[in-house]
Amino acid sequence: MLKLSASFAALAVLLPLVSAQAAEWGQCGGIGWTGATTCVSGTTCVESNAYYSQCLPGLPTSTSSASGSSSTSTAKLQTVAKAAGKLYFGTATDNSELTDTAYTAILDDNTMFGQITPANSMKWDATEPTQGTFTFSGGDQIASLAKTNGMLLRGHNCVWYNQLPSWVTSGTWTNSTLTAVIQNHCSTIVSHFKGQVYSWDVVNEPFNDDGTWRTDVFFNTIGESYVPIALNAARTADPNAKLYINDYNIEGPGAKATAMLNLVTSLKQQNVPLDGVGFQCHFIVGELPQGLAANWARFTALGLEMAVTELDIRMTLPSTPALLAQQKTDYTTVISACMSVAGCVGVTVWDWTDKYSWVPSTFSGQGAACPWDQNFVRKPAYDGIAGAFQA
Numbered sequence: 107m108l109k110l111s112a113s114f115a116a117l118a119v120l121l122p123l124v125s126a127q128a129a130e131w132g133q134c135g136g137i138g139w140t141g142a143t144t145c146v147s148g149t150t151c152v153e154s155n156a157y158y159s160q161c162l163p164g165l166p167t168s169t170s171s172a173s174g175s176s177s178t179s180t181a182k183l184q185t186v187a188k189a190a191g192k193l194y195f196g197t198a199t200d201n202s203e204l205t206d207t208a209y210t211a212i213l214d215d216n217t218m219f220g221q222i223t224p225a226n227s228m229k230w231d232a233t234e235p236t237q238g239t240f241t242f243s244g245g246d247q248i249a250s251l252a253k254t255n256g257m258l259l260r261g262h263n264c265v266w267y268n269q270l271p272s273w274v275t276s277g278t279w280t281n282s283t284l285t286a287v288i289q290n291h292c293s294t295i296v297s298h299f300k301g302q303v304y305s306w307d308v309v310n311e312p313f314n315d316d317g318t319w320r321t322d323v324f325f326n327t328i329g330e331s332y333v334p335i336a337l338n339a340a341r342t343a344d345p346n347a348k349l350y351i352n353d354y355n356i357e358g359p360g361a362k363a364t365a366m367l368n369l370v371t372s373l374k375q376q377n378v379p380l381d382g383v384g385f386q387c388h389f390i391v392g393e394l395p396q397g398l399a400a401n402w403a404r405f406t407a408l409g410l411e412m413a414v415t416e417l418d419i420r421m422t423l424p425s426t427p428a429l430l431a432q433q434k435t436d437y438t439t440v441i442s443a444c445m446s447v448a449g450c451v452g453v454t455v456w457d458w459t460d461k462y463s464w465v466p467s468t469f470s471g472q473g474a475a476c477p478w479d480q481n482f483v484r485k486p487a488y489d490g491i492a493g494a495f496q497a
């Protein structure tokens with residue numbers, strides 16, 4: 107009898123634990139959801155939208171603490187970046203994330219982040235969805251967050267082939283009508299945020315991976331001179347903002363880096379206003395390009411500054427202690443490269459937590475790319491970043 111009631115007691119303790127976890131594919135969150143918010147082992151709660159989160163298989167339940175390899179650093183990243191002589195350590199964020207108070211509690215810490223980039227709300231589709239009609243509410247929210255917290259702001263972006271409204275992509279343009287459209291768009295958004303922005307990604311991702319020009323509506327209609335057109339409009343609109351061209355797969359030497367180097371060399375020779383180059387740094391664990399610092403130094407030797415603008419280092423899931431250790435090494439490598447290039451002004455991660463990383467929805471089966479896991483637990487990567495700034 108005694109034995110039986112002890113078993114019942116054990117069951118009574120166990121049952122609520124079991125039922126507190128949502129099943130694979132089950133709902134685990136969303137506005138109005140009152141059920142389980144954690145998932146059964148082997149699955150992870152992933153937000154589909156504000157109203158629905160689901161337990162998806164194949165993702166780690168905890169990327170770091172369960173593996174026993176978590177962060178131990180007590181350093182704050184903006185503090186150590188500043189102490190190392192850099193302007194900032196920053197992060198991308200998005201407006202939809204700002205209702206998550208556990209998230210904003212960390213985001214708002216200006217000893218952790220000294221700079222913010224809006225992941226989406228200053229893009230063309232968000233700011234000029236209809237020709238000549240501008241909406242700045244999303245961008246203003248991020249700008250005011252940066253101001254309230256005393257953080258620098260990177261504007262992202264004026265001219266990009268992606269996230270364009272259809273009136274731009276499907277319009278019937280001549281060189282002169284599209285030039286006017288670019289000038290109006292860049293000058294209106296850059297003017298709107300004048301005085302609030304440290305640097306603007308005026309032109310984003312102009313090249314294909316083989317170093318040829320990306321054949322988007324701008325290049326196809328105007329040719330490569332759409333780049334100086336945009337830069338000149340931005341300079342007139344805010345003479346104090348640093349003007350950047352930003353791209354990926356230019357971090358190490360290669361055809362695309364050479365194309366970018368040739369472009370910025372030619373722009374400088376023509377006295378086109380340009381202050382910096384953004385190296386996005388969307389990397390894969392264990393596959394960093396060789397020669398980062400030497401490549402970046404070729405750009406700063408032209409009198410330009412540079413920044414790591416969108417850093418994340420993804421892995422094939424599930425994460426393992428070995429992958430997390432390699433990821434720490436890789437984050438260290440990137441920060442060390444920035445440390446060794448005087449003109450590298452700062453580093454921005456493309457969101458600090460896996461909870462809001464763009465990676466899993468773009469690369470199936472990959473993720474865990476950020477320095478904090480989806481539960482806001484710091485990973486070994488965090489220590490890699492802090493340690494490299496402190497070295």
Ligand code: 9MR
Pocket residue numbers: 225226268269310386416464
């Ligand atoms: O993080 C952004 C994501 O929310 C958007 O869905 C995506 C759409 O293109 O853009 C992401 O940000 C990109 C950035 O603007 C430019 N470089 C690559 C980034 C990751 O795709």
